[in-house]
Amino acid sequence: MEPAAHPGDGTSIAELGESAVLARILPRLRAGDAALLGAGDDAAVVAAADGRIVVTTDLLVHGPDFRLAWSTPFELGWKAAATNLTDVAAMGARPTALVVAIAAPPATPVAVLEGFADGLREGLAALAPGAGVVGGDLSASSVLTIAVTAFGDLEGRAPVLRSGARVGDLVAHAGARGDAARGLALLFAEGTDAAGEPDAARAHDVRKRHPELVRAQLAPEPPVASGVVAALAGATAMLDVSDGLARDARRIAEASRIGIDFDAAALGPDVRVALAGAEDHGLLATFPAGARVPEPFEVIGRVVDAPGEILVDGMAAGADGWDPYSGWDGRAG
Amino acid sequence: MEPAAHPGDGTSIAELGESAVLARILPRLRAGDAALLGAGDDAAVVAAADGRIVVTTDLLVHGPDFRLAWSTPFELGWKAAATNLTDVAAMGARPTALVVAIAAPPATPVAVLEGFADGLREGLAALAPGAGVVGGDLSASSVLTIAVTAFGDLEGRAPVLRSGARVGDLVAHAGARGDAARGLALLFAEGTDAAGEPDAARAHDVRKRHPELVRAQLAPEPPVASGVVAALAGATAMLDVSDGLARDARRIAEASRIGIDFDAAALGPDVRVALAGAEDHGLLATFPAGARVPEPFEVIGRVVDAPGEILVDGMAAGADGWDPYSGWDGRAG
Numbered sequence: 165m166e167p168a169a170h171p172g173d174g175t176s177i178a179e180l181g182e183s184a185v186l187a188r189i190l191p192r193l194r195a196g197d198a199a200l201l202g203a204g205d206d207a208a209v210v211a212a213a214d215g216r217i218v219v220t221t222d223l224l225v226h227g228p229d230f231r232l233a234w235s236t237p238f239e240l241g242w243k244a245a246a247t248n249l250t251d252v253a254a255m256g257a258r259p260t261a262l263v264v265a266i267a268a269p270p271a272t273p274v275a276v277l278e279g280f281a282d283g284l285r286e287g288l289a290a291l292a293p294g295a296g297v298v299g300g301d302l303s304a305s306s307v308l309t310i311a312v313t314a315f316g317d318l319e320g321r322a323p324v325l326r327s328g329a330r331v332g333d334l335v336a337h338a339g340a341r342g343d344a345a346r347g348l349a350l351l352f353a354e355g356t357d358a359a360g361e362p363d364a365a366r367a368h369d370v371r372k373r374h375p376e377l378v379r380a381q382l383a384p385e386p387p388v389a390s391g392v393v394a395a396l397a398g399a400t401a402m403l404d405v406s407d408g409l410a411r412d413a414r415r416i417a418e419a420s421r422i423g424i425d426f427d428a429a430a431l432g433p434d435v436r437v438a439l440a441g442a443e444d445h446g447l448l449a450t451f452p453a454g455a456r457v458p459e460p461f462e463v464i465g466r467v468v469d470a471p472g473e474i475l476v477d478g479m480a481a482g483a484d485g486w487d488p489y490s491g492w493d494g495r496a497g
Numbered sequence: 498m499e500p501a502a503h504p505g506d507g508t509s510i511a512e513l514g515e516s517a518v519l520a521r522i523l524p525r526l527r528a529g530d531a532a533l534l535g536a537g538d539d540a541a542v543v544a545a546a547d548g549r550i551v552v553t554t555d556l557l558v559h560g561p562d563f564r565l566a567w568s569t570p571f572e573l574g575w576k577a578a579a580t581n582l583t584d585v586a587a588m589g590a591r592p593t594a595l596v597v598a599i600a601a602p603p604a605t606p607v608a609v610l611e612g613f614a615d616g617l618r619e620g621l622a623a624l625a626p627g628a629g630v631v632g633g634d635l636s637a638s639s640v641l642t643i644a645v646t647a648f649g650d651l652e653g654r655a656p657v658l659r660s661g662a663r664v665g666d667l668v669a670h671a672g673a674r675g676d677a678a679r680g681l682a683l684l685f686a687e688g689t690d691a692a693g694e695p696d697a698a699r700a701h702d703v704r705k706r707h708p709e710l711v712r713a714q715l716a717p718e719p720p721v722a723s724g725v726v727a728a729l730a731g732a733t734a735m736l737d738v739s740d741g742l743a744r745d746a747r748r749i750a751e752a753s754r755i756g757i758d759f760d761a762a763a764l765g766p767d768v769r770v771a772l773a774g775a776e777d778h779g780l781l782a783t784f785p786a787g788a789r790v791p792e793p794f795e796v797i798g799r800v801v802d803a804p805g806e807i808l809v810d811g812m813a814a815g816a817d818g819w820d821p822y823s824g825w826d827g828r829a830g
Contacts, residue, residue, distance in 0.1 A: 200549055201656060204752075206587040206737050207553035207649065209656050212545035216533055219631065220540035221596040221646055225638040254539040263554040265644055298552065305558040306829075311598055311644030313554055316540070323534060323542050404539050419537075496639075 177277065178270035182302055185274055192281040194288070196296020198260035198315070208299035210261050210315055218316035218323065220251035226308040227496035233362035234351055234497070237276045239383040240310070241283025246384050247406065248314035249292050250445045253391025254404040256324035257316030259292040264312050267305035280310075283383070291388040307496070321395050329401035329420035329450040335465035336457045338387040338394075339446025340380055341409065342437040347381030350374055362497030386445035387460055394449045397458040402449040410439040410481055412448060414474050420450075423470025428477045430464040439481060510610065511603035515635055521607055525614040527621070529629020531593035531648070541631040543594050543648055551649035551656065553584035559641040560829035566695035567684050567830070570609045572716040573643070574616025579717050580739065581647035582625050583778045586724025587737040589657035590649030592625040597645050600638035613643075616716070624721040640829070654728050662734035662753035662783040668798035669790045671720040671727075672779025673713055674742065675770040680714030683707055695830030719778035720793055727782045730791040735782040743772040743814055745781060747807050753783075756803025761810045763797040772814060 177185045186203075195202035201209035210217070224230060224244055235243070245262065252259040264284065266277065288295050355367035371378045386404075394402055401420055405412045409431075413424045431438040450467055451457050474481045510518045519536075528535035534542035543550070557563060557577055568576070578595065585592040597617065599610065621628050688700035704711045719737075727735055734753055738745045742764075746757045764771040783800055784790050807814045 201658070205656075205659050206584040206735075207551045207590070207647075207656075209588070209651070210550050210552050211548070212550045213548055215544070215546055215548060217543050217545045217550050217648075218540045219543050219594075219596055219646075219648070221598045221632060221644065222634050223598040223600045223636040223638075223642070223644055225600045225636055225642070227639065228637045251539040255542070257540070261552075263552055263646060265554045265556040267556045267558045267642060299554060301555050303556040303558055304561045305556075305640055305642065306560065307638055307640045307642070309556070309558070309600060309638060309640070309642050309644075311554065311556055311642075311646075313552075313596060313644075313646040314540075315550075315552070318542070323538075323540075325534070326538055402539075 194296040218257040224310040231362040231497040237279030238283035241280040242287035245287035252316035256395025265301035267303040326419035333450040333467040336461035342441035343380035344443040345441025347377035423473035425475040426465040527629040551590040557643040564695040564830040570612030571616035574613040575620035578620030585649035589728025598634035600636040659752035666783040666800040669794035675774035676713035677776040678774025680710035756806035758808040759798040
C-alpha cells in the first residue's frame, strides 16, 4: 500500500548532501535474498547460483518517460521496478535484484527520493518477493533521470528467446491489453491545462474518475511471476509488451521468421487499442500446439507461415508503437 | 587508438530512428567472452561461473560529469568504461561485461553515439581484455546521460572490502595521483571563454600544451588489472579513488575503524593536489605489514590506531573532494 504523504520538511538533496541523502534512502530499501554484499562498497556482490545471470537495463527520463505532474514519487519507483522486472520475467527468469542510479536536480526535495525508494521497495515486494536493491548511484542533473539494471536467475533452464516460435504454435498473452494506453490518453486529454502542459490538479480529477486506468499507466502490475510459469510450461518464445502488442509481436515474428495471426475476438472490443497500446508490460508468449497454456495466459492467436507479418483474423495489421525520438513532444511537466 | 574523425553526415538520431541507430552502433561493440546472450532480446545472459557476480552502476551526466566542449565522444565512451571497470577491480574482481543505457537529445548526431561506442570498445579492449558490452537501452532526454552497469568475476576469491584494514597494515596506491585534477584545473582555467563557459577551441589549445594531463582527466587509464593482483597478494581493503585520496581514504578509515597516515614524501611535490584531486581512479589498498606489495602499487602510508582519521606524517589532514550537488556550478558546455 502507498503510505500517507510524507511530512516532507522540504529539505532539498543539495542542502542535505550526498552522504546524508543516502543515509535517509538506504534504510527504506531491502537488499533482498540474493545480496551477498549490498550497498556501501565500490560494488555489490549478487548470488548467481545458476552460473549465469540475466541482465536488463532501462532509463526513465522526466519528459519522454514520465511527468512529475502526473506520477507520485512512489508510483515512479513502483514503475521503475515493474518495467525492469518484466524484462527479466520475459526471459523465463526469476528476478533477484536491482541496482538503481538516479540523477536529480539539486533542488529536488529529499522527500521525492524517499517516496521513490518506498515505491521501489513495495513494487519489488508485490511483484518479485525476495528481490531487492543491492546498490546504486546518486548524481546531479537538470533532468530527473532513473537508470535501473535488473538481474534474474534462470534456475537451470534455458532462457526463453524471441527467436523460438514455430509455425503452428499457440500465441498467448498475460496481463492488461490497452489499459495503460487508455490511462495515458485520459491524462493527455484531461490531465493537461489549456496550453497542453501536464497539470497535477486536473490529473488528480482524472485519477478519481478512472483509478484503474490511471494506475495501469502510472503504477502497472505486470504478471512478473508468470515468466517462470511460461518457461516451465514449455514456452517457445516470449517478450515483454512495452511498445504495443503489434509492434512487439513483430519482434517475435522477425526473430523467429514466422507470422503471428491474432484472433480479433480475443483482443476485446477495441482491437486497435489492444494492438497499439504501449506500456502494459504484459507477457506475450508462444506455446507448442496442443500445450496446456498456463494461467493467467490467454490464447489470442497462432503462429503462421508468414515471416515477419502481423495479421488479425488473417488480414495484415498496421504496426504502431512508441519510438522515444519521434514520440516525445519535448515537454516535461 | 582513437580513429580519425567520422565522415559524419550529420544525421541526427531522431531522423534515423531508434532501430536504425542501434543497427549502426551495435556492430561497433564486442559482446565479450562472458556474453552467453548479447543485445537483441528482453535481457542479456552473462556467465557467472563463480556463482556470484560483482555489480556496480554509475551515471555520467552532461554538465556535472562531462562537458561536450571538452570531451570527444570517443573519450566519453572510454571514460564511461574506465570508471566502472575500476569499481569492479576495486573489489578484487576481473571485469567481464557492461550494460550501457544512453538518453540523448533527439538532435544528437548519430556520429556522436558511434564515437561513444568506439571509445567504449577501445577502453574495454585496453583496460579489460575479454570484457564486452552485453546490452543497453536508448532513450530521449534534453540532457545527454550515460548509465553504465559493470560486472565482474571474483574467480573464487573473497571480495576485497573497505572494512578489512588493520592497524599496522601498509597503505599502497596504484595509478595517477592528481593528474586528472590538474587536467581539469587547466581546462577550467584556460579551456573556457570570457564568461567561464567551456570552449572547444580553447580546450584544443590546452590539449596541445598538456596532452598527458588533459588525457588523465578525459580518458584516464586506471590500473584495472591491478585489482586482481592486489587481491591475490592479500590486500585487506581496497577502493577506487574517484573523489580524492583523502576523502576516499577516509571511507576505508571509517569502514575499518582505523586511521590512515600518509607519508608526505611519497605523495609527491604537491601534497594538497595528491590528496584532494578527484577522478584519478587509482586503486588504494592496504596490505598486511611485511607483505610483498605487488607492482604497480607504491607504499604511501600505514594504517594507525586513530579510527576514522586521515593523517599526513602524523598530523591531521583536511578532507576535500567532490560532492555532485555542491560541486556542480549548473553549467553544461
